[in-house]
Amino acid sequence: MKLIPWIQAVVNGLLVGSLYSVIAIGLTIIFGVMRVINMAHGELIMLGMYAAYWVFTLFKLGQVAALLVSLPLFLALGAGIYGGMVNRVERRAGEMGTLLVTAGLSYLVANAAQLVWKADYRSLPAALTTRSWFVGGVSFNYSLMWAFLAALMLTAATYVFLIYTDAGRAIRATAQDREAAALMGVQIHRTNMMAFALGTALAGAAGVLLTPVFYVYPYVGRVFLIKAFVVVVLGGMGSVLGASLGGLLFGVVESVASLFISSGYRDAVGLVIFLLVLLFKPSGLFGRSRF
Amino acid sequence: MSLLQVTGLTRRFGGLVAVNRLDFAVESGEILGLIGPNGAGKTTVFSLLTGFLRPDHGHIAFDGAPLVSLSPHKICLRGMVRTFQNLKPFPRLTIRENVTVGALARTADRELAARYVAEALELMGLTNMADRMPNELPIGHLKMLEMGKALATKPRLLLLDEPYAGLTPAEGSHFGDLLLRIRNSGVTICLIEHVMRYVMALCHRIVVLHHGEKIAEGQAAAIASDPAVIKAYLGKAYAGS
Amino acid sequence: MRKPALALLVVIVLAIYPLVVTNHFFLHLSIMALLYALLGMSWNLLGGYTGQISFGHAAFFGTGAYTSTILLLRYGISPWLGMLVGAVLAVLLSLPLGWLTFRLRGPYFALATLAFAEVVRVIVYNWDSLTGGGDGLNILTDLGGIVRFYYIILALTVVGALLMHRCVRSRWGYFLNAIREDEDAAEALGVPATRMKLTVLAISAFFVALAGSFFASYQLYINPDLVYEPQISIQMIVVTIVGGIGTFEGPVVGALVIVPLSEYFRGLSPVANPLIYGLFIVIFMMFLPEGIVSRIRSLLRRRAPAVAEEHKQAGASV
Numbered sequence: 097m098k099l100i101p102w103i104q105a106v107v108n109g110l111l112v113g114s115l116y117s118v119i120a121i122g123l124t125i126i127f128g129v130m131r132v133i134n135m136a137h138g139e140l141i142m143l144g145m146y147a148a149y150w151v152f153t154l155f156k157l158g159q160v161a162a163l164l165v166s167l168p169l170f171l172a173l174g175a176g177i178y179g180g181m182v183n184r185v186e187r188r189a190g191e192m193g194t195l196l197v198t199a200g201l202s203y204l205v206a207n208a209a210q211l212v213w214k215a216d217y218r219s220l221p222a223a224l225t226t227r228s229w230f231v232g233g234v235s236f237n238y239s240l241m242w243a244f245l246a247a248l249m250l251t252a253a254t255y256v257f258l259i260y261t262d263a264g265r266a267i268r269a270t271a272q273d274r275e276a277a278a279l280m281g282v283q284i285h286r287t288n289m290m291a292f293a294l295g296t297a298l299a300g301a302a303g304v305l306l307t308p309v310f311y312v313y314p315y316v317g318r319v320f321l322i323k324a325f326v327v328v329v330l331g332g333m334g335s336v337l338g339a340s341l342g343g344l345l346f347g348v349v350e351s352v353a354s355l356f357i358s359s360g361y362r363d364a365v366g367l368v369i370f371l372l373v374l375l376f377k378p379s380g381l382f383g384r385s386r387f
Numbered sequence: 388m389s390l391l392q393v394t395g396l397t398r399r400f401g402g403l404v405a406v407n408r409l410d411f412a413v414e415s416g417e418i419l420g421l422i423g424p425n426g427a428g429k430t431t432v433f434s435l436l437t438g439f440l441r442p443d444h445g446h447i448a449f450d451g452a453p454l455v456s457l458s459p460h461k462i463c464l465r466g467m468v469r470t471f472q473n474l475k476p477f478p479r480l481t482i483r484e485n486v487t488v489g490a491l492a493r494t495a496d497r498e499l500a501a502r503y504v505a506e507a508l509e510l511m512g513l514t515n516m517a518d519r520m521p522n523e524l525p526i527g528h529l530k531m532l533e534m535g536k537a538l539a540t541k542p543r544l545l546l547l548d549e550p551y552a553g554l555t556p557a558e559g560s561h562f563g564d565l566l567l568r569i570r571n572s573g574v575t576i577c578l579i580e581h582v583m584r585y586v587m588a589l590c591h592r593i594v595v596l597h598h599g600e601k602i603a604e605g606q607a608a609a610i611a612s613d614p615a616v617i618k619a620y621l622g623k624a625y626a627g628s
Numbered sequence: 629m630r631k632p633a634l635a636l637l638v639v640i641v642l643a644i645y646p647l648v649v650t651n652h653f654f655l656h657l658s659i660m661a662l663l664y665a666l667l668g669m670s671w672n673l674l675g676g677y678t679g680q681i682s683f684g685h686a687a688f689f690g691t692g693a694y695t696s697t698i699l700l701l702r703y704g705i706s707p708w709l710g711m712l713v714g715a716v717l718a719v720l721l722s723l724p725l726g727w728l729t730f731r732l733r734g735p736y737f738a739l740a741t742l743a744f745a746e747v748v749r750v751i752v753y754n755w756d757s758l759t760g761g762g763d764g765l766n767i768l769t770d771l772g773g774i775v776r777f778y779y780i781i782l783a784l785t786v787v788g789a790l791l792m793h794r795c796v797r798s799r800w801g802y803f804l805n806a807i808r809e810d811e812d813a814a815e816a817l818g819v820p821a822t823r824m825k826l827t828v829l830a831i832s833a834f835f836v837a838l839a840g841s842f843f844a845s846y847q848l849y850i851n852p853d854l855v856y857e858p859q860i861s862i863q864m865i866v867v868t869i870v871g872g873i874g875t876f877e878g879p880v881v882g883a884l885v886i887v888p889l890s891e892y893f894r895g896l897s898p899v900a901n902p903l904i905y906g907l908f909i910v911i912f913m914m915f916l917p918e919g920i921v922s923r924i925r926s927l928l929r930r931r932a933p934a935v936a937e938e939h940k941q942a943g944a945s946v
Binding site for chain 1: 679681683728729731732734735736738739740742743744746747750751753754858859862865866869897899900902903905906907908909910913914917
């Protein structure tokens with residue numbers, strides 16, 4: 097039996113999976129805190145990908161620069177989406193309303209991107225994205241390694257924020273019991289806004305980091321939204337730890353599965369996992385604990 | 388034969404035993420109080436009885452037939468219905484429509500259902516506000532609505548989850564009469580309460596829960612002087628209220 | 629008595645309409661409006677009345693379209709029969725989806741429908757030998773003139789409307805609303821929530837598939853992007869929201885507003901059309917979430933549009 101392709105698949109899976117984790121953590125925080133399923137999460141990733149693409153194309157700057165530029169923008173964007181739209185619709189039309197309005201936003205942004213940037217599949221120059229280290233026949237893609245490290249740092253920073261800062265504690269308290277948190281003096285509106293901003297920033301950052309590995313095009317968000325759902329359900333909805341582990345697991349499973357499954361059906365792997373989890377372990381693989 | 392017979396009922400949440408080998412029975416025609424301090428597992432018992440939670444162990448027999456593993460709506464149609472402590476009106480339906488849901492679940496006959504609805508509204512004193520929306524009603528009336536919805540399913544056993552909570556003292560004093568009227572119309576009642584004062588005068592028998600276990604059972608006077616109950620419970624909540 | 633009479637009048641006018649209006653474009657607009665009215669009503673039965681938001685109805689639409697087309701092209705089976713087969717197939721697809729997700733409380737259904745529709749699309753895309761893959765399928769037979777198609781979609785929509793109207797005016801209507809408002813409370817009162825949701829999903833899938841078959845026969849060409857795109861699901865949602873989610877007339881009114889706009893913008897730019905749909909959802913959800921019909925009703929009744937706050941609480945407990 098040839099081992100190398102397997103090891104290679106696991107390595108790639110872990111590297112890409114770390115980015116799935118970041119995406120899913122963003123989605124799950126937003127869901128955990130305000131019960132909002134952000135259907136536009138994929139488009140935020142798409143915007144992050146375009147940000148990285150344009151920062152490189154226009155200024156010849158890499159992902160670190162793209163991250164530094166886009167993080168504050170995405171934080172502001174998230175706060176804006178919450179304050180200007182989600183909060184308003186939530187008050188008037190509840191959970192169903194936020195589901196629908198974010199779906200509309202997703203569709204709107206994807207098509208606006210199509211209008212502005214056309215349907216072209218773009219990617220960073222191959223010289224940049226195909227550089228690899230080789231260790232005993234297994235290749236470690238250079239930019240994926242950087243993305244992996246950045247993803248680990250983002251995840252760690254998110255944990256530190258959630259566990260050690262007052263704002264993070266407020267977010268966790270609200271996720272556990274909104275009413276109790278309000279009674280304890282947590283300002284729900286501000287906490288929601290922070291959670292939404294954080295979730296948005298994580299999506300944008302993941303988009304930036306994904307750019308060397310995936311084509312950039314206006315409808316790419318949809319692909320990642322579904323992956324994010326799979327990971328969130330896998331890890332248990334609302335669980336940050338679950339999303340972190342689930343992302344890595346899903347990355348590996350998807351990557352290994354592609355050894356057997358023709359590329360056309362690759363995107364179906366996620367759904368099968370999704371359905372299996374719903375069938376056998378609807379609370380997620382890692383139990384019910386939040387955060 | 389008891390209307391409801393519970394034997395060895397047990398439910399764990401992770402490491403916590405919420406209900407532990409609980410035995411009790413509800414006799415036809417009585418008002419039974421299920422009391423205990425907050426966190427004693429009372430609401431969990433209701434959820435187990437009505438199919439919202441599955442017990443880990445134990446038997447539940449309603450009118451002699453086993454209930455465990457039936458879904459909530461089937462249990463309701465067997466004749467046992469619960470109310471929720473955190474009120475659950477259907478917000479965008481009128482009061483009458485709210486009550487009609489359960490009546491139509493009981494019978495497909497529109498006229499019969501309308502009669503059930505009218506009776507329930509009348510009994511709960513909601514007739515003259517039947518066409519209003521739930522958000523136009525004060526909390527006391529919402530409590531009545533919660534019971535009215537349940538009564539319209541024509542139950543034989545009504546499980547009330549803290550019906551007194553949120554009532555003004557004036558409303559509370561009328562409430563006992565209301566429960567007696569319901570009982571006299573042929574509906575057996577089992578109610579959860581953590582404020583003992585209310586249930587003492589009303590209930591024929593009382594079952595006391597503490598940490599998911601039954602620590603006492605009997606008539607009000609005996610319960611009030613039971614040392615185990617006083618230790619577990621009366622020492623704190625009763626003295627305070 | 630006024631309402632049935634009004635409805636009858638509308639149907640009569642619609643039946644006479646092609647005798648008076650012979651302009652091809654207007655007939656096409658009317659066909660599309662009726663088609664979207666049927667789609668919106670079907671989506672609304674599940675999404676509006678029962679509160680189960682589906683982002684995957686395109687799967688049923690596409691299944692209807694492909695089934696009748698494949699049966700016609702490969703086996704020469706009449707689209708009339710193919711339409712029914714497609715609808716039954718859509719129902720068979722809907723049942724495992726519902727069974728998996730409806731047992732769970734919360735938003736699992738919405739998530740599952742999106743993923744489900746994508747996978748059906750992936751399968752259709754890759755199953756070249758049966759579906760023609762991305763190239764799609766051409767129907768080369770002439771299946772009739774535009775007036776014939778007009779009457780077919782009119783008949784389908786009227787039948788669908790009558791049947792769904794019966795559903796929501798029977799005691800089911802109470803059950804569905806109760807499930808939407810608070811599923812646990814509905815269950816506790818004897819409403820068989822899971823069974824009701826499955827039934828309504830099946831009915832909804834059935835009519836959406838019929839509409840899909842009709843669309844394929846009318847357009848004479850289908851490919852996965854035309855009939856399996858999430859856009860199809862989004863369009864059903866838009867006509868419902870604009871007209872009034874959870875009202876019976878809503879999707880009809882919504883289709884009348886949206887379809888002419890959409891067909892107009894389709895001519896301007898291929899992107900403008902979907903852009904409009906996205907914009908409409910966002911604007912209506914933000915400023916008129918109850919939709920045109922409900923707003924008009926509450927203006928007529930001079931009663932404040934009810935219960936935003938309560939609804940929110942109900943939503944929060946899901």
